[in-house]
Amino acid sequence: MKNMLLRALDTAKSRGATYADVRMVKERRQGITVKNGRVEALTSGESSGFGVRVLTHGAWGFASSSRLEPKEMDRVVAEAAAIAAASATVSGPPVDLGEPRKMVANYRTPVIKDPFAVPLEERIDLLVRASQEMARIKGIMVAEASMECLRQEKTFISTEGSHIQQEIVETGCGLEATAVAEGEMQRRSYPNSVGRHQGTEGYEFVERYDLVANAPRIGEEAVVLLSAKPCPSGVTTVILDGSQVALQVHESCGHAVELDRVLGMEAGFAGTSFLTMDKLGNFRYGSPIVNITADATIPGGLGTFGYDDEGVPAQAVPIVREGILVGYLTSRETAAVLGQKSGGAMRADGWNRIPLIRMTNVNLEPGGWRLENLIADTDDGIYMQTNKSWSIDDRRLNFQFGTEMAWEIKGGKRGAMLKNATYTGITPQFWASCDAICNRDHWVVWGTPNCGKGEPEQVAHVGHGAAPARFRNVRVGVLKS
Amino acid sequence: MRDEKELKAMADLALAHSRASQTEVLLFVTDSALTRFANNHIHQNVAERNASLMVRAAVGRRIGVASSNIVAPQGVKDTVERAGELARLAPENPDFISLPPPAPIRSAEAYFPATARFGPQERATAVGVICGQSKEKELVASGAFSVATSQMVVANSLGVFAHHMETVAELSAVIKSLSSSGYAHRLALDVSQIDPVKVAQEAIDKAVRGQDPTPLEPGEYEVILEEYAVSDILDALAYLGFSALAVQEGRSFMAGRLGQRVVGENITIWDDGLGAATVPMPFDFEGVPKERVDLIADGVARGVCYDSYTAGKEGRVSTGHALPPGETFGPVPLNLFLKEGQATKEEMIASTQRGVYVTRFWYTRPVEPMTVTITGMTRDGTFLVEKGEITRPIRNLRFTQSYLDVLRQVELIGRESKLERTGFSYNRVPALKVGRFNFTGATEF
Numbered sequence: 001m002k003n004m005l006l007r008a009l010d011t012a013k014s015r016g017a018t019y020a021d022v023r024m025v026k027e028r029r030q031g032i033t034v035k036n037g038r039v040e041a042l043t044s045g046e047s048s049g050f051g052v053r054v055l056t057h058g059a060w061g062f063a064s065s066s067r068l069e070p071k072e073m074d075r076v077v078a079e080a081a082a083i084a085a086a087s088a089t090v091s092g093p094p095v096d097l098g099e100p101r102k103m104v105a106n107y108r109t110p111v112i113k114d115p116f117a118v119p120l121e122e123r124i125d126l127l128v129r130a131s132q133e134m135a136r137i138k139g140i141m142v143a144e145a146s147m148e149c150l151r152q153e154k155t156f157i158s159t160e161g162s163h164i165q166q167e168i169v170e171t172g173c174g175l176e177a178t179a180v181a182e183g184e185m186q187r188r189s190y191p192n193s194v195g196r197h198q199g200t201e202g203y204e205f206v207e208r209y210d211l212v213a214n215a216p217r218i219g220e221e222a223v224v225l226l227s228a229k230p231c232p233s234g235v236t237t238v239i240l241d242g243s244q245v246a247l248q249v250h251e252s253c254g255h256a257v258e259l260d261r262v263l264g265m266e267a268g269f270a271g272t273s274f275l276t277m278d279k280l281g282n283f284r285y286g287s288p289i290v291n292i293t294a295d296a297t298i299p300g301g302l303g304t305f306g307y308d309d310e311g312v313p314a315q316a317v318p319i320v321r322e323g324i325l326v327g328y329l330t331s332r333e334t335a336a337v338l339g340q341k342s343g344g345a346m347r348a349d350g351w352n353r354i355p356l357i358r359m360t361n362v363n364l365e366p367g368g369w370r371l372e373n374l375i376a377d378t379d380d381g382i383y384m385q386t387n388k389s390w391s392i393d394d395r396r397l398n399f400q401f402g403t404e405m406a407w408e409i410k411g412g413k414r415g416a417m418l419k420n421a422t423y424t425g426i427t428p429q430f431w432a433s434c435d436a437i438c439n440r441d442h443w444v445v446w447g448t449p450n451c452g453k454g455e456p457e458q459v460a461h462v463g464h465g466a467a468p469a470r471f472r473n474v475r476v477g478v479l480k481s
Numbered sequence: 482m483r484d485e486k487e488l489k490a491m492a493d494l495a496l497a498h499s500r501a502s503q504t505e506v507l508l509f510v511t512d513s514a515l516t517r518f519a520n521n522h523i524h525q526n527v528a529e530r531n532a533s534l535m536v537r538a539a540v541g542r543r544i545g546v547a548s549s550n551i552v553a554p555q556g557v558k559d560t561v562e563r564a565g566e567l568a569r570l571a572p573e574n575p576d577f578i579s580l581p582p583p584a585p586i587r588s589a590e591a592y593f594p595a596t597a598r599f600g601p602q603e604r605a606t607a608v609g610v611i612c613g614q615s616k617e618k619e620l621v622a623s624g625a626f627s628v629a630t631s632q633m634v635v636a637n638s639l640g641v642f643a644h645h646m647e648t649v650a651e652l653s654a655v656i657k658s659l660s661s662s663g664y665a666h667r668l669a670l671d672v673s674q675i676d677p678v679k680v681a682q683e684a685i686d687k688a689v690r691g692q693d694p695t696p697l698e699p700g701e702y703e704v705i706l707e708e709y710a711v712s713d714i715l716d717a718l719a720y721l722g723f724s725a726l727a728v729q730e731g732r733s734f735m736a737g738r739l740g741q742r743v744v745g746e747n748i749t750i751w752d753d754g755l756g757a758a759t760v761p762m763p764f765d766f767e768g769v770p771k772e773r774v775d776l777i778a779d780g781v782a783r784g785v786c787y788d789s790y791t792a793g794k795e796g797r798v799s800t801g802h803a804l805p806p807g808e809t810f811g812p813v814p815l816n817l818f819l820k821e822g823q824a825t826k827e828e829m830i831a832s833t834q835r836g837v838y839v840t841r842f843w844y845t846r847p848v849e850p851m852t853v854t855i856t857g858m859t860r861d862g863t864f865l866v867e868k869g870e871i872t873r874p875i876r877n878l879r880f881t882q883s884y885l886d887v888l889r890q891v892e893l894i895g896r897e898s899k900l901e902r903t904g905f906s907y908n909r910v911p912a913l914k915v916g917r918f919n920f921t922g923a924t925e926f
Contacts, residue, residue, distance in 0.1 A: 031807070033809050035809065038572070038574050038575070038576065039544070039571050039572050039574060040574070040809045041546065041806075041807045041808070041809050042544065042545050042546065042567045042568075042570070042571045043545075043546040043547070043548070043567075043806075043807040044545075044546070044547045044548070044563050044564075044567055045547070045548040045549070046547075046548065046549040046550070046551070046560075047533070047548075047549070047550050048550065048551065049531065049550065059523065059526075060524070060525060060526060061526055061601075062525075062526065062527040062528070063527070063528040063529075063530075064527070064528065064529045064530070064531075065529075065530045065531070066530070066531045066532060066533070066550040066551075067530075076530075079528055080528075082600075082601055082602075083514075083526045083527070083528060083601045084526070085601075085602075086516075086523075086526065086600075086601035086602045086604070086605040087516075087523040087524075087526045087601075087605065089523075089602070089605050089606075089609065090518065090522050090523045090605050090608050090609040090612055091522050091523065092520055092521065092522030092524065120567070120570045121570060124570070124571070124572065128572065141730050141731050141732070142730050142732075144809075178730070178732065180730070180731040180732055183851055184851055185731070185732045185850055185851050263520075264519050264520050264621065264623065265519045265520070265524055265525075265623075266519070267519055267621070267623040267655055267657060267662075268517065268518070268519060268623035268624040268625055268653060268654070268655045269625070269653075269655075271843075271860075274925075352529040352531060353527075354525060354527055389846040389847055389848050389856065390846055391844045391845065391846045391856045391857055391858065391879075392844055392858075393843065393844070393858045393860075393877060393879075393924045394843055394844070394858070394860055395924070395925075395926060397924050397925055397926075398858065398877075398879055398922055398923070398924035398925075400856045400879060400881070400921075400922065402848055402856075420848075420849065422848065422856075422881075424879070424921075424922055426924070426925065455515055455517055455525075455625045455627070456513070456515055456527070456529075456627070478856075478881055478921050478922070
């Protein structure tokens with residue numbers, strides 16, 4: 001197979017490529033969805049193919065195919081070269097990838113228990129029992145339990161001499177309980193919303209979250225929410241749980257520091273960023289306790305890998321230090337604009353997509369508080385748990401997020417449950433109001449398996465280390481003006 | 482693309498190899514390309530060729546689904562075997578009755594050779610027109626031009642065989658000044674129907690008129706919604722309410738309200754996979770012919786979409802709105818229509834005392850699904866209308882608003898409609914003038 005890939009690189013060079021790389025990807029997925037105790041979906045998917053990226057006349061071309069055959073590879077390389085030639089007719093400044101990078105390496109996700117090796121019956125049984133535990137709660141209309149495992153084998157080879165092989169394994173699981181009554185619907189999720197929580201781990205990930213034991217609580221909370229008080233409107237102190245802090249980091253920091261967005265390369269779809277390059281090193285993004293790092297090396301993080309899809313080693317990149325913007329998520333091409341080396345954030349959603357700058361694990365570093373002490377230290381406020389809705393403008397400034405469940409905080413104690421909680425703000429003002437972050441005991445690398453970007457759209461799997469945090473003077477309860 | 486006979490042979494091979502009691506085979510063939518531009522030049526330019534199959538095996542009431550993009554004979558057989566193995570491991574699902582039987586399927590003309598042949602140089606030429614016009618005005622253009630040819634086959638062991646081939650072309654542009662942006666989008670089966678000059682002009686016009694926007698206090702305003710924004714309303718209704726599964730699970734605004742007025746009597750919405758001027762789809766992912774479904778007629782909830790699974794629960798037949806096997810979302814409409822009215826956009830503006838003209842919505846998400854309360858932003862061309870005229874550009878606003886309430890407040894409906902895709906469905910929609918719309922926040926640009 002390596003010879004076939006090398007032949008593709010030779011063909012690209014003979015067609016005038018100053019740089020080319022080939023990525024071959026083979027992917028296997030298994031998914032199980034159980035609803036109200038019945039298996040609704042039991043799926044097994046396999047996909048394989050290759051993509052060729054070619055740089056000629058300073059412009060990019062990319063072509064891909066599912067047919068791993070020499071003749072098809074010749075055709076695809078020729079197509080990529082023709083596309084690059086067309087790109088060059090409406091070109092900007094020639095693409096500069098910086099210094100050549102040669103990397104010969106292997107990487108495998110460390111896995112204790114291969115999820116594909118766990119008997120399917122055992123996995124199904126776990127989800128059926130968890131679903132039944134939720135469904136038996138009176139008032140639950142839909143009790144859904146799901147699991148997914150993924151194995152991705154990737155080979156990267158470039159005209160600069162790189163040859164990298166990686167095997168990435170992911171495992172994820174989740175519960176969702178939906179209660180309906182009198183024209184109202186409430187939902188609780190565990191461990192996180194958006195379908196499931198996921199990591200680059202084996203089946204030990206699923207075992208750690210003990211779905212069956214947590215199912216009754218999730219069901220009961222969904223039902224109780226129906227009769228909870230609505231979240232009031234006003235300006236108050238908010239404590240966000242770790243998963244909601246992760247979502248807050250994702251939307252208001254992670255996307256905002258993608259350097260391709262900053263440079264206008266996503267303006268036609270996802271938008272740009274308020275964190276323009278003139279702000280690097282001097283802009284106050286948040287309060288002095290806010291430290292954010294993009295770290296692709298954390299064990300188990302959903303954004304953890306060995307090498308990105310340009311062959312750049314995974315690394316930890318400081319993004320915000322003591323509240324000041326100090327770094328971006330970068331590729332070779334965009335880092336060169338800053339005169340830097342790539343931070344290793346180029347990731348592709350499969351063999352048929354080009355790599356784009358994507359989040360790795362963009363983490364809010366832990367602080368020193370215990371959650372119970374933080375609540376005790378808060379005289380009046382709201383504690384919000386588990387994301388329910390999320391929206392932010394196309395420069396990542398104005399956001400409005402909602403959570404599944406919330407609690408009043410009065411006199412340092414958790415009070416009544418609140419439903420339909422929402423909060424809104426402007427990104428740097430919000431992060432400037434952060435005055436407390438919980439410690440490493442509360443810190444979890446939350447997996448986000450549904451991050452969309454690019455055209456054709458790509459879905460990335462990214463992570464966010466986060467612990468509960470407190471924010472002052474936040475506008476809440478914005479269902480109506 | 483592949484010959485229909487070749488695809489039928491592939492499906493027949495899969496069906497013949499299966500030992501399940503019932504088997505369904507889906508084949509997808511795609512040949513697509515997309516040219517992306519930003520900062521007035523092409524920066525990403527891609528092509529993909531793929532073929533895949535999906536097999537649903539039913540062993541009694543035990544179901545397994547396997548997929549692969551290795552479609553050589555051995556790959557087909559392996560996938561069939563994997564689906565069968567999964568089915569044998571699955572517990573019984575009492576809600577599964579049967580795969581659908583064959584039914585007559587009308588053909589839909591959706592393949593245009595000009596689109597299938599449209600190559601990278603032709604896309605670059607069109608993009609060059611947009612970038613050139615943008616540069617002339619000292620603006621910055623970005624966007625994408627995509628073309629795709631795709632084939633789909635659905636076959637099952639009860640005798641269903643359905644084949645469809647289509648082409649789709651899309652061109653979008655966001656053109657920016659230092660303080661503004663404008664948007665334009667076109668979608669067509671036949672790429673020759675897309676005029677890059679018109680796309681450039683529409684986006685440039687908004688970008689030029691939108692310069693130096695000033696803030697507007699959030700609150701309730703009349704609004705004029707361009708087709709791009711109206712398309713988002715239909716997406717939300719479809720996602721949250723028009724599925725039989727959502728009704729059966731009690732989480733749709735349509736649940737228990739069929740026959741009742743749910744929006745204004747000037748609103749009629751239907752789904753029609755074979756309707757005029759959409760991207761037609763004659764059958765669904767189970768090979769069931771698409772039926773027209775009247776969802777809301779004269780403001781009254783009339784019906785929802787079914788697949789064979791949800792239809793079986795109610796002892797009725799599918800309307801032809803199934804998603805691929807393994808999807809648990811339930812049936813969805815994919816070809817929505819909102820009935821046109823008589824008004825022009827100029828008349829909408831002229832009838833507005835003080836309101837907001839919205840080009841498009843952005844990043845919309847449900848806040849309260851049962852009331853279809855959505856939050857999102859305006860984007861790429863937002864203007865203040867005063868005493869019947871657009872008076873100035875304004876900074877973008879956040880809204881938190883029930884889309885059902887929007888459709889209860891519609892005062893004027895556009896006489897022309899546009900084909901849009903802002904979510905998963907193709908929506909043919911007119912512009913709307915709405916009496917009251919709730920803006921709940923503002924941003925800094």
